[in-house]
Amino acid sequence: MTLDALIFDFDGLIMDTESTLLESWRWEWRQHGLELPAEGFFAAHGGPVPERYEALAAAVGAGYDRQASHERRNAYRQRLHETLPPAPGIRDWFDQAAELELRLAVASSSDEQWVHGHLARAGLLSRIEVTACGNEVAGHKPDPAVYLLALQRLGLGADRALAFEDTPHGVAAARAAGLRCVAVPNAFVAADRFGRADLVLTSAADIALAALIDKIS
The missing domain is CATH 3.40.50.1000 (HAD superfamily/HAD-like)
Incomplete structure (x- = not known):
């Protein structure tokens, strides 16, 4: 050849960056005192991001702020990437x-x-x-x-x-x-x-x- x-x-x-994606979501769930169900997280080529927020919103219940959650999770992931x-x-x-x-x-x-x-x-x-x-x-x-x-x-x-x-x-x-x-x-x-x-x-x-x-x- x-x-x-x-x-x-x-x-x-x-x-x-796959591991940092999963870790950032685990971290964000823990900010709400919850543990992310890891099963199926990487299904369908990684899984649609909107569905991940919907799952967290359903688990948190009333008072969940999606925009704040998104910004907090991305900031944490960015910190992980600084030394990746x-x-x-x-x-x-x-x-x-x-x-x-x-x-x-x-x-x-x-x-x-x-x-x-x-x-x-x-x-x-x-x-x-x-x-x-x-x-x-x-x-x-x-x-x-x-x-x-x-x-x-x-x-x-x-x-x-x-x-x-x-x-x-x-x-x-x-x-x-x-x-x-x-x-x-x-x-x-x-x-x-x-x-x-x-x-x-x-x-x-x-x-x-x-x-x-x-x-x-």
Whole structure:
């Protein structure tokens, strides 16, 4: 397999923003003396945010202030993000990609401001040549739109790039764009749901990039 570029998902793969999302909601429930029922929290690609507030409002009852709750939870999550590092092994993969002369891209369903802000804080944005984000396309994963946009901006066919994802719907998006895909499941998705991935790892720290590419080839 001859490669020119690696295309990474962002949330849950480059940085574990999935855990901060769950923790922020647990924290907000505890502000009301309640415990968040974790079951189903990450269903349906993370679950619609309005439904999460509705569930908390129902649990709190009269006097629940949704706007104040939203602002308090987001402020707490922001504090968590201030010290959030890249996921284990990601910096090493980026270093190894440079040694292998591979171009780096990010394809995320999240907003460009969110993705760029976190990458910049972690010192990774300058190392990424191309980003394609959810606010730039009509469909979110499993729609392949962000991957197709990333490939267009790279000027490459799908056969010259390799995708990295942490969720089954992300893998589906990459495969629909014609890409091979390595899965590094986040902590909230069972590894047996990644049957469409070409390779499944427990962590980016599991294997050197050159060895990984050899396995995919």
